[in-house]
Amino acid sequence: MKKMxxxxxxxxxxxxxxxxxxxxxxxxxxxxEVVETIASMVEKNTMKCAYIRVESEHSxxxxxxxxxxxxxRAFTATSSHGLLYMHEMIHWAAGARLPIVMANINRAVxxxxxxxxxxxxxxxxxxxxxxxxxxxxxxxxxxTVLMSYKLAExxxxxxMVNLDGFILSHSIQPLxxxxxxxxxxxxDMPHALNxxxxxxxxxxxxxxxxxxxRHMIHTAMQRADKEARSIEKEFAERFxxxxxxxxxxxxxxxxxxxLGMGTLARETEVAVDLLRKEGIKAGSIRIRQFRPxxxxxxxGKKVIVFDRDYSFGAxxxxxxxIRMRNDVPxxxxxxxxxxxxxxxxxxxxIVRKSKDEGEFWLGVD
Amino acid sequence: xxxxxPEEEYLYKGNTACAGCxxxxxLRYILKAAGPNSMIVNPACCSTVCQGPYPKSAYGVPVLxxxxxxxxxxxxxxxxxxxxxxxxxxxxxxxxxxxxxxxxALSGAxxxxxxxxxxxxxNEAYSNTGMQKSxxxxxxxxxxxxxxxxxxxxxxxDFIVMAHRPVYxxxxxxxxxKDIYKKVQKALSIEGTKFIHIHCPCPSxxxxxxxxxxELGKMAVKTGMWFLYEYEDGKIKLNPPTVAALKKPxxxxxxxxxxxxxxxxxxxxxxxxxxxxIARIKEMV
Ligand code: SF4
Numbered sequence: 244m245k246k247m248x249x250x251x252x253x254x255x256x257x258x259x260x261x262x263x264x265x266x267x268x269x270x271x272x273x274x275x276e277v278v279e280t281i282a283s284m285v286e287k288n289t290m291k292c293a294y295i296r297v298e299s300e301h302s303x304x305x306x307x308x309x310x311x312x313x314x315x316r317a318f319t320a321t322s323s324h325g326l327l328y329m330h331e332m333i334h335w336a337a338g339a340r341l342p343i344v345m346a347n348i349n350r351a352v353x354x355x356x357x358x359x360x361x362x363x364x365x366x367x368x369x370x371x372x373x374x375x376x377x378x379x380x381x382x383x384x385x386x387t388v389l390m391s392y393k394l395a396e397x398x399x400x401x402x403m404v405n406l407d408g409f410i411l412s413h414s415i416q417p418l419x420x421x422x423x424x425x426x427x428x429x430x431d432m433p434h435a436l437n438x439x440x441x442x443x444x445x446x447x448x449x450x451x452x453x454x455x456x457r458h459m460i461h462t463a464m465q466r467a468d469k470e471a472r473s474i475e476k477e478f479a480e481r482f483x484x485x486x487x488x489x490x491x492x493x494x495x496x497x498x499x500x501x502l503g504m505g506t507l508a509r510e511t512e513v514a515v516d517l518l519r520k521e522g523i524k525a526g527s528i529r530i531r532q533f534r535p536x537x538x539x540x541x542x543g544k545k546v547i548v549f550d551r552d553y554s555f556g557a558x559x560x561x562x563x564x565i566r567m568r569n570d571v572p573x574x575x576x577x578x579x580x581x582x583x584x585x586x587x588x589x590x591x592x593i594v595r596k597s598k599d600e601g602e603f604w605l606g607v608d
Numbered sequence: 609x610x611x612x613x614p615e616e617e618y619l620y621k622g623n624t625a626c627a628g629c630x631x632x633x634x635l636r637y638i639l640k641a642a643g644p645n646s647m648i649v650n651p652a653c654c655s656t657v658c659q660g661p662y663p664k665s666a667y668g669v670p671v672l673x674x675x676x677x678x679x680x681x682x683x684x685x686x687x688x689x690x691x692x693x694x695x696x697x698x699x700x701x702x703x704x705x706x707x708x709x710x711x712x713a714l715s716g717a718x719x720x721x722x723x724x725x726x727x728x729x730x731n732e733a734y735s736n737t738g739m740q741k742s743x744x745x746x747x748x749x750x751x752x753x754x755x756x757x758x759x760x761x762x763x764x765x766d767f768i769v770m771a772h773r774p775v776y777x778x779x780x781x782x783x784x785x786k787d788i789y790k791k792v793q794k795a796l797s798i799e800g801t802k803f804i805h806i807h808c809p810c811p812s813x814x815x816x817x818x819x820x821x822x823e824l825g826k827m828a829v830k831t832g833m834w835f836l837y838e839y840e841d842g843k844i845k846l847n848p849p850t851v852a853a854l855k856k857p858x859x860x861x862x863x864x865x866x867x868x869x870x871x872x873x874x875x876x877x878x879x880x881x882x883x884x885x886i887a888r889i890k891e892m893v
Contacts (some may be wrong), residue, residue, distance in 0.1 A: 441667070
């Protein structure tokens with residue numbers, strides 16, 4: 244069935260389609276529409292799940308952790324300060340190997356108060372053991388939530404689905420909400436709390452065992468990279484929509500590649516068309532899967548990385564991730580912070596004037 | 609006296625609590641009352657350590673250990689999942705995790721009437737980290753962060769909880785295990801959020817010989833330093849021996865003098881604090 248939907252509504256509809264048993268959430272702009280849509284479906288009985296109206300984001304994820312640890316499929320949604328307030332439990336969920344899926348509506352972090360898009364909120368959770376995906380269309384939001392549940396429950400790692408605040412969360416686009424049938428199998432967690440087989444989780448553990456547990460998270464991440472590919476393949480075969488860890492656009496013969504995440508990296512595709520008309524051989528790579536981080540082939544190309552985020556004292560976070568794995572010079576563009584508008588014209592202009600290497604702040608430099 | 613309490617043990621020998629720990633005594637009776645169809649949620653506290661290190665466990669029911677501030681919400685998450693209906697979901701948290709850092713999650717859970725039993729075992733300090741002041745530390749008590757004795761008054765979590773109008777709330781003492789057993793059984797028969805606050809003398813932190821744990825627990829009740837009561841339908845009902853203690857409280861002197869934590873404390877100041885407490889609870893009855 245096709246309908247018009249916002250990014251936020253697509254999250255809620257995908258959660259419904261995934262047969263989630265427990266939703267616990269606290270509202271925050273621009274995520275509110277997610278929890279409102281779920282609340283409305285639950286109260287109108289079109290969605291069957293327990294909906295816990297918690298008193299904070301810390302408790303939202305704590306409740307999801309309780310539900311998930313007992314073997315139930317759980318969901319929460321947040322944004323910005325809500326995500327940061329969850330931070331302790333973010334670590335806990337991954338450390339406890341719980342396949343929770345959360346939607347994070349990317350938003351800047353205060354001060355000053357700013358409710359618009361930025362990726363620093365999610366990227367500051369980079370080292371917690373959560374898988375991270377960045378969507379760029381309403382359909383992709385929906386599809387990524389579905390695939391995330393399947394993946395999370397295969398590798399026992401939580402997954403965060405990111406969408407840009409307002410730019411995507413409040414954009415209305417066509418959405419196909421085809422019944423996914425048995426695409427997501429019923430959850431069956433071997434380490435669920437079980438009164439017939441009482442064990443303790445998370446109590447005191449010596450360095451030797453703790454070390455092993457950490458390493459197991461690492462190998463699960465590596466496994467997730469492979470599992471994600473086969474889930475994407477199955478998804479494409481069943482529903483006709485193809486996704487990958489990166490979404491490439493006109494890169495085959497490209498001499499310049501523009502990298503980014505989320506909606507900004509969709510805008511670069513339009514910029515690429517513009518630049519191609521001028522004879523500039525540009526292509527675009529949108530990083531969809533940030534954790535586990537994908538392999539990129541950038542050798543011999545001029546690389547321009549757009550970061551809607553920043554690590555103070557270091558540089559754009561995405562650029563750093565790429566530098567760590569690829570021995571290439573990078574022209575790092577910091578753009579879109581706090582919801583700064585970045586149009587394809589602006590992107591094309593930056594590319595035209597770009598140097599081989601260096602850092603450029605849009606609106607400042 | 610305890611012959612109608614089941615012999616089954618769900619708290620095993622060899623747990624790693626200090627000798628004379630009354631928190632473990634309380635847990636032993638809680639688990640006897642709750643039985644094997646139960647799950648425990650455990651925030652950071654002595655009880656986390658008392659389970660013993662992985663891969664062993666001294667607790668005979670499943671335990672989910674969780675971050676300090678998260679216990680009540682985590683328990684609500686378990687209780688809300690359809691698959692866990694009919695199971696006893698019990699939080700076992702210290703006073704730090706209840707009165708201080710966990711109070712927000714507890715408040716939210718009671719407001720939502722989450723179907724959980726929240727037990728606070730109160731040893732009147734952060735004993736797991738080596739005896740620092742908690743919101744529950746009584747006036748005059750020495751802790752490592754109040755080295756000359758606490759100057760201000762403790763936070764009264766029971767009145768805070770009662771202001772939420774929970775379906776059931778009770779105080780108890782580890783020195784009266786049959787009372788704990790009865791209250792836990794009653795609490796678990798009621799749907800909604802139940803809160804039981806158990807006074808638990810701690811030999812390591814209070815600095816008294818281990819064999820005096822029960823004696824000190826009883827003294828606290830008889831002097832009016834601790835009350836035993838239940839709150840239901842908006843009313844407080846005192847339980848024995850608090851009924852008698854409030855008519856004629858035993859002098860606090862022996863109780864204070866037998867603990868190293870009150871060394872050098874102003875007994876008159878503590879006495880007037882106790883008298884105030886007695887007057888307040890009498891007004892409520
Ligand atoms: S410090 Fe006190 S409460 Fe903690 S285990 Fe030892 S005796 Fe029990």
